[in-house]
Amino acid sequence: MMSEFEKVATLDEIPAGGRKSLVFDERAVLLFRVGEGVYAVEDVCSHDGQPLTDGKLAGMSIECPRHGARFDISTGRPLCMPAVEPIATFEVRVQGNDILLRAP
């Protein structure tokens, strides 16, 4: 059974190109606002299991601050070594000013 969407943040909390860390579904999540879109990924690098929180964001890719692995924030797909596994992503819905997430 699919879980329900849940409000986790508002658009005005995140400037364009910005990010927000939060806990959702008992997991650490990173929200990004890129252009018109909002994206949510689990804040854990699939390579070393540590946070991606302060990693550099370039376009749609987040870079792990320790070993340089990069991931697509819309799909979670790994874009370069040393990561070979994807990171988890969350379904995002924007309703007015509200940002809602649904657990996978």
Add this chain to the structure above:
Amino acid sequence: MSSVLASPAVKTAPGFTAAQFEAFLRTLDEPAWFTARRRAAFDVYLQKLQEPLNPEEYKRVDLRAFQPGKFAVSSAAGPARFETLLEKKAEFGGAVSHIDGHCVVNRLDERLTAQGVLFGSLSEFVRNKREILEPHLMARAVLPGADRFSAWHAAFCTGGTVLYVPRNVSIDVPLYSLIGLSAAGVADFSHTLVILEDGASATLLEETGSATAENAGLHVGAVELLVGAGANLRYVQLQNWNQHVWHLARQAGRVERNATLQWTVGGIGARLAHIHQEVSLDGAGASGEVNGVTFATDRQLLSYYTQQTHKAPHTRSDLLYKDVLRDHARVVWRGMIRVDPAAQLTDGYQRNDSLLLSEDCRADAIPGLEIEADDVRCTHGATAGQVDAEQIFYCMCRGLSRYEAMHMIVEGFFHGVYDRIAVEAVRETLSEAVKRKLGIGQ
């Protein structure tokens, strides 16, 4: 479920601020020496909150989703009836049960009482057995200043189980202790203190469990095992919470001259469990054996930080942890054997084996040695691997379902550690817990 939720547990306000600490103290009827210790520990706790956790120990333990404010100490015990795995498996010479941090069962065979054995509730013994408790309780093994969680535990300790066995008294029957969580959002700070005087012997089987499958809880615990010269202690802790409980514990054993400690830990439940486990071999000829059986599924994270410290010559330590992981689970084991300069002719061993049942689980095994003596034998090893698909196929060709085949393989994997556990009831209980978790017979 409604009966549990409707239990009359009135909690202090969520959180663990100074005001809430004072409110908690007012609910207790304790002697001044113990209250003074709590206050000192609370100061340490506030100070430790300002400091980062030791990255060596906590780097792989993701506590970002941990929200202590969701939990509070309960002012009332949950229901005394409690379904457990271990309790019915053997005849016990005594039993102590705590539910939601309150003692609900407390019995000891009269013959043992007559021999001077004490087995009961910590809250009671701090009041009337100060001479026995004060020199040992959080003074030799788990110190309140060790880290944030041990200070937090020492300040908010909700009681626990004490076993004291006088000199040369040998207890042939095992004793049983239960730490249970019942109502939602309860924080339990149980302490287990075992004191064996010289030449004594005992077996204590302890388990932790939840009354429901869904009520979240918090356990910040401590275990102290003090084994006197020539004494022999067998201690088992089977952690079998539901998967919404946070378990943070510091556990330490101190083993004197020619004494033996056999320590078995089972890690089955919990949303996240982190256990700091130390065995210190303090006297010549001391011996410590540590067995670990862990089975993690779904999004569980079970973490063990183990330390075997050799402080005297001719000491022996032997640690074997076996982990099975499935789904997105994660098990972390970081082990260290430390040998002091005086501990010549010691024999230390540590090993961790992980069996991965899914593509998405992850096991981190980090063995380590720190040796300052020059005539020792210290070895370690770690393995990780997946179940061989051909083995499953072979079993299924002989009429077993996939689950049954998987169970046989998992059981076979754990057998190496079961064989080291002398108490049959513990082997059976662990085996049953594994079976339940694999979904067999449901």
